[in-house]
Amino acid sequence: MSKSNPPRNPGESVVVPEQIKGRNIPETGKNSEKAEQAYERTGTPILEVRDLCHRYPHLESNALDKINLKVFKGERVAVLGANGAGKSTLFKHLNGILRPLSGEVLVKGVKITKKNVRMCREAVGIVFQDPDDQVLAPSVEEDIAFGPINMGLSREEVENRVKEALEMVGLTGFEERAPHHLSGGQKKLVAIAGILAMRPEVIVLDEPTAGLDPLSSARILELIMKMNRELGITMLLSTHDVDVVPYFAERVFVLHHGRLEADGTPEAIFNDPELLRKAHLRLPRVAEVFEMLQQEGVDVNIQITAETARDEILRVIGSAQQKARMN
Numbered sequence: 001m002s003k004s005n006p007p008r009n010p011g012e013s014v015v016v017p018e019q020i021k022g023r024n025i026p027e028t029g030k031n032s033e034k035a036e037q038a039y040e041r042t043g044t045p046i047l048e049v050r051d052l053c054h055r056y057p058h059l060e061s062n063a064l065d066k067i068n069l070k071v072f073k074g075e076r077v078a079v080l081g082a083n084g085a086g087k088s089t090l091f092k093h094l095n096g097i098l099r100p101l102s103g104e105v106l107v108k109g110v111k112i113t114k115k116n117v118r119m120c121r122e123a124v125g126i127v128f129q130d131p132d133d134q135v136l137a138p139s140v141e142e143d144i145a146f147g148p149i150n151m152g153l154s155r156e157e158v159e160n161r162v163k164e165a166l167e168m169v170g171l172t173g174f175e176e177r178a179p180h181h182l183s184g185g186q187k188k189l190v191a192i193a194g195i196l197a198m199r200p201e202v203i204v205l206d207e208p209t210a211g212l213d214p215l216s217s218a219r220i221l222e223l224i225m226k227m228n229r230e231l232g233i234t235m236l237l238s239t240h241d242v243d244v245v246p247y248f249a250e251r252v253f254v255l256h257h258g259r260l261e262a263d264g265t266p267e268a269i270f271n272d273p274e275l276l277r278k279a280h281l282r283l284p285r286v287a288e289v290f291e292m293l294q295q296e297g298v299d300v301n302i303q304i305t306a307e308t309a310r311d312e313i314l315r316v317i318g319s320a321q322q323k324a325r326m327n
């Protein structure tokens, strides 16, 4: 986004939501039965981008250059890329906020046009990086009701949806509060509730944890997992926080200078040092330790989550003990 991200402390530790810690880490990758059950990678993608190019006025190069990608129902996808890579620009195309210079975006197989853009915005909701761009009404309740009222829903239905969305994000009791008196984390939850109340099939979140403390970040990530698991909502989010990516993403898109450099599982992406270097990304902290061990000549495979790291360390210790016994 044009707004710069608040600086992050490079040594800041990651708070992994309890639900996705340890043994409950969602399995990722092609071999994961759970992941395979969670979504069907065949048939019509819920979102498809074909040869998408975007150019902002007065700029010489494209902010997006021939992007092709598909997202399937129920997937959790992370979009990684350095500042200015094009993540926000891509997101604004996914529900027709921006119009392509060339190429097209399809929602459930239908190309976004002027005529159907409203329907597309109901299906694909976007949570912007800065909640102040989104949460504008004088009270939380009015803010969340805004989308459903615009959809022409009855008063009773609007009330139901506001109640349901507040429950989902854990802000029941905040109805009368003024959004500008809430904390950054609470405002972010109100922004998510406003989108949720429209019952979208896809939620796109631009840097949902930027500027939040570790606990608030964990709460947002927990909510993202819950919306995916319990409501079946397809989730796309951009982040600079590579440490959390392996804990929630089944698939990762890497953007660099407006191009899609890679589309793969977190394991595949984080096992490609050349790609990470090119896209100005780094390994998750856990993986950095394994990379250092490899450089020391230890026979380990790079791991990206705490749980698989523990298993790998136990494997190495086990084989060292076995060798010692044989000698």
Ligand SMILES: Nc1ncnc2c1ncn2[C@@H]1O[C@H](COP(=O)(O)OP(=O)(O)OP(=O)(O)O)[C@@H](O)[C@H]1O
Pocket (backbone or CB within 6 Å): 001, 002, 003, 004, 005, 056, 057, 059, 063, 081, 082, 083, 084, 085, 086, 087, 088, 089, 090
């Ligand atoms: N409204 C705009 N007008 C002109 N140029 C823009 C505008 N918005 C973004 N850009 C430019 O387009 C490119 C992509 O920006 P974009 O905000 O999509 O990147 P990003 O990956 O979301 O970055 P960040 O991680 O910093 O949010 C950048 O070069 C940026 O300067």
